[in-house]
Amino acid sequence: METESGGIPPRRRVPKLGHKKSMFGCQRCRARRVKCNEEKPICHNCKRHGLPCNYDRDTFAKKVSTKPAATQLFVDGPEQNDPPEGRSRRMLEAKLMHQYVTETGMTIAADEHSSDYYSQLIPKLSFHSDALLYSMYCLAALNIARVYGDNELEDGAENVANRYFSMAVREHNKEIFQVNKNTTDIVCLTSCLMRAATLIQLHNRNREPYTPPWQWLALTRTSTATFVEAYQLIGPDPNSVAFQLIRANSHLHDKGNLPQRGDIQRLQHLMDRSKKLSVGEDWDSEIQDGYERTLTYICNAMKLMEAEGSSGNLLRMLLMFPMLADERYVKLVKEASPRALVILAHFFALLARYNDVWWVGNVAADEVHGIANTLPEEWQYLLLWPLEKIKQWATDFPKRTHSKISPARPFKAVQK
Incomplete structure (x- = not known):
C-alpha cells in the first residue's frame, strides 16, 4: 500500500502488552x-x-x-x-x-x-x-x-x-x-x-x-x-524411629530404588510390543528396565496379597511404590504413555482393595476408570484385570460411610 505521495508508509509498531513473568508461580503452571x-x-x-x-x-x-x-x-x-x-x-x-x-x-x-x-x-x-x-x-x-x-x-x-x-x-x-x-x-x-x-x-x-x-x-x-x-x-541406631522405619522396609527396595528385575511372568503380557502397540512408542534399554522393575514390584505385591490377603504389610508395600518409582517411569506417566498408564492402573487396582480405609476410599478406583477412559481402544484389553478387580473390591468390601475409624488391619511381622 502506497501513500498519496507514492511512498511506502512507515511500519506501525504494535505496542507490546505488559506481561509480568510468573517467576514464583506454581510448578504446574510453569x-x-x-x-x-x-x-x-x-x-x-x-x-x-x-x-x-x-x-x-x-x-x-x-x-x-x-x-x-x-x-x-x-x-x-x-x-x-x-x-x-x-x-x-x-x-x-x-x-x-x-x-x-x-x-x-x-x-x-x-x-x-x-x-x-x-x-x-x-x-x-x-x-x-x-x-x-x-x-x-x-x-x-x-x-x-x-x-x-x-x-x-x-x-x-x-x-x-x-x-x-x-x-x-x-x-x-x-x-x-x-x-x-x-x-x-x-x-x-x-x-x-x-x-x-x-x-x-x-x-x-x-x-x-x-x-x-x-x-x-x-x-x-x-x-x-x-x-x-x-x-x-x-547410622545403626536402633533407638531411632527413622532407622526402624528404614530397616523394616529394607526388603522392599534397593538403596531407595525399586529392586532389580525379577519374575514378571503373570504380567508379562503388559510388555507386549506388537506392531499395533509399539508404533511411535519411545523405547530403549533404560525404559524397558524401568518398566520391568516396576512390574516386578507389582507382581511381588500380587503374591503378597495371595499369601496374606489385605494385610498391613501389603498396604505398606503399596504406599512405598511412589517413593521408589523409577524416575524415567514417572516421566513416561507425565507424558501419558499408554504402557506406563496401563501399569499404573494395575498398581491402583491393588490399592483399591483398601477402599474401606477412609484415606484411600474411591481414589484408586477413580484413577483406574480415568485411565480406562483415556487410553486408545487397542490398549483396552490390557485393562481387563484392573477393571475386574475394582468392581470386585467395591462389591466385596464396600466403603464404610458411617465408620469413623478404619478397621484394624491384620499385621504379620516382617521377616528379617
Whole structure:
C-alpha cells in the first residue's frame, strides 16, 4: 500500500502488552508455560482443574540452597499467607489437634507396626516442629472432610487442609536444610504425614479430561532422598524411629530404588510390543528396565496379597511404590504413555482393595476408570484385570460411610 505521495508508509509498531513473568508461580503452571496468578494455597488454574498446587520457588528458596536439590520438597509462600493469630485460629487448631489425637492418628497408620508412631509419638514430637504440627493439622482437616463433610469446618475442611499443607511444606523444607542427628526422626515422620496427605488430596482432582497423577508420584518420590540422607546421618541406631522405619522396609527396595528385575511372568503380557502397540512408542534399554522393575514390584505385591490377603504389610508395600518409582517411569506417566498408564492402573487396582480405609476410599478406583477412559481402544484389553478387580473390591468390601475409624488391619511381622 502506497501513500498519496507514492511512498511506502512507515511500519506501525504494535505496542507490546505488559506481561509480568510468573517467576514464583506454581510448578504446574510453569511446566505448562501458562500465567499463574500465584494465589495461595491454590492458584486459579490448579483450582479450575482440581489438581494439587505446589510452589517450589519463593524468596526463601533464593536465600537457602545449601542442601542437594534432590532433598528439597516443593516450597510454598512466606509466612504472611498463614492464618492470622487470634482466638479463631486457636480454636481451629484445638479442634484439629483433638481430631488427630482421637481419630486421625490411630487410623492413618498402615499397620500395627507403625500405629504408635502416628497416634502417640508424632503428637509428642510436634511440640518441637512446626512442620510436623502443620502436617498433623492438614491430615486432621482431610480426615474431617472425608468422614464428616467439608462444611464441618467454617472455612471448609478442604481449604483448611490445603492451607496447612502449604505451611507444612514450607517449614519442612527449612528443616530438611538443617537436618541433623537430633532432628532426623522429626523430618522422616513429617515426610510420612505429607505423603499420606498427597494421596488423600487425589480424591477431589478433576479427571475430565483425565491427566495422570504424575505430580503425586514426583512429590512422593522426593521423600526417598530424605530417608536416605537420614539413614546416613543416624547410622545403626536402633533407638531411632527413622532407622526402624528404614530397616523394616529394607526388603522392599534397593538403596531407595525399586529392586532389580525379577519374575514378571503373570504380567508379562503388559510388555507386549506388537506392531499395533509399539508404533511411535519411545523405547530403549533404560525404559524397558524401568518398566520391568516396576512390574516386578507389582507382581511381588500380587503374591503378597495371595499369601496374606489385605494385610498391613501389603498396604505398606503399596504406599512405598511412589517413593521408589523409577524416575524415567514417572516421566513416561507425565507424558501419558499408554504402557506406563496401563501399569499404573494395575498398581491402583491393588490399592483399591483398601477402599474401606477412609484415606484411600474411591481414589484408586477413580484413577483406574480415568485411565480406562483415556487410553486408545487397542490398549483396552490390557485393562481387563484392573477393571475386574475394582468392581470386585467395591462389591466385596464396600466403603464404610458411617465408620469413623478404619478397621484394624491384620499385621504379620516382617521377616528379617
